[in-house]
Amino acid sequence: MKVKVIPVLEDNYMYLVIEEHTREAVAVDVAVPKRLLEIVGREGVSLTTVLTTHHHWDHARGNVELARLWPGLAVLGADERICALTRRLTHGEELRFGAIHVRCLLTPGHTSGHMSYFLWEDECPDPPALFSGDALSVAGCGPRLEGTAQQMYRSLAKTLGILPPETKVFCGHEHTLANLEFAQKVEPCNDHVRAKLSWAKRGVRAQVHRQGDPGRGPGGTLQRASELRARGRTAAATGPGSPGTAVGAPEHPPTEVSPVWTRRGARWHIPPPPTLRQSGPCPGGCPALETSTLVLPGSGRVGLLSGPV
Numbered sequence: 075m076k077v078k079v080i081p082v083l084e085d086n087y088m089y090l091v092i093e094e095h096t097r098e099a100v101a102v103d104v105a106v107p108k109r110l111l112e113i114v115g116r117e118g119v120s121l122t123t124v125l126t127t128h129h130h131w132d133h134a135r136g137n138v139e140l141a142r143l144w145p146g147l148a149v150l151g152a153d154e155r156i157c158a159l160t161r162r163l164t165h166g167e168e169l170r171f172g173a174i175h176v177r178c179l180l181t182p183g184h185t186s187g188h189m190s191y192f193l194w195e196d197e198c199p200d201p202p203a204l205f206s207g208d209a210l211s212v213a214g215c216g217p218r219l220e221g222t223a224q225q226m227y228r229s230l231a232k233t234l235g236i237l238p239p240e241t242k243v244f245c246g247h248e249h250t251l252a253n254l255e256f257a258q259k260v261e262p263c264n265d266h267v268r269a270k271l272s273w274a275k276r277g278v279r280a281q282v283h284r285q286g287d288p289g290r291g292p293g294g295t296l297q298r299a300s301e302l303r304a305r306g307r308t309a310a311a312t313g314p315g316s317p318g319t320a321v322g323a324p325e326h327p328p329t330e331v332s333p334v335w336t337r338r339g340a341r342w343h344i345p346p347p348p349t350l351r352q353s354g355p356c357p358g359g360c361p362a363l364e365t366s367t368l369v370l371p372g373s374g375r376v377g378l379l380s381g382p383v
């Protein structure tokens with residue numbers, strides 16, 4: 075799996091993911107379609123699909139023109155407000171592009187229909203990749219415009235926070251410096267923030283964006299996952315970075331009801347989403363709540379969820 079990072083607009087990232095055996099390509103968040111098609115042509119790949127994280131103009135505005143220029147294109151996303159959408163995805167759904175698997179992870183908060191995409195490749199030692207749109211960026215996240223704080227917490231901590239620590243994150247914006255400067259104001263004694271800010275100020279991230287600016291350079295940063303892994307190791311000395319950075323181990327371990335992601339040989343074993351098996355009145359007698367038994371496939375573990383059903 076090859077990921078091409080394409081900086082566009084003021085600070086957005088657009089991506090082209092290439093399946094290297096079949097030469098099929100999948101684009102993520104098409105804001106500038108002609109720029110994307112230049113790179114598709116240069117790479118000699120067959121573009122079949124667009125994955126859109128959410129409906130905002132800087133992530134989806136190119137869909138209509140791209141669909142016109144590239145007939146037969148599938149435009150996928152979770153929100154029916156996404157331009158030119160051909161099929162609406164659901165949480166936990168899995169897509170396949172040659173050897174590349176895509177698990178669709180609904181991550182509401184920034185918008186109510188925000189979908190993140192977790193990609194990995196069979197029999198490949200390269201780390202998996204997360205395309206997180208505006209749900210997660212380096213040292214920050216997109217503003218909560220729709221949904222509740224609880225939904226946003228769940229998206230970040232329960233859905234994205236339990237992904238394998240070596241996952242490389244490809245986010246929607248280059249906001250690293252601004253996020254870290256804000257973090258330092260909030261937590262001036264945080265050594266991790268200080269070290270990461272120092273790393274960011276050395277221009278590692280800014281260079282990536284400048285390299286691909288159509289007005290300033292040849293455009294795009296071609297990255298193999300193995301190169302990204304090396305980059306991640308470099309960044310690990312001072313903390314994570316993006317795009318293509320490791321998420322890092324979650325600060326809080328997965329709770330008893332979290333799905334389990336495990337590696338077996340060269341394959342990721344990812345259980346299907348948990349299912350609610352039964353529900354009943356809250357054992358504490360709370361009239362407004364019911365409890366549900368959450369069954370985790372393959373894990374043999376069961377947890378109790380309380381909340382309005």
Ligand SMILES: [Zn+2]
Nearest residue numbers: 130184208216
């Ligand atoms: Zn947005």
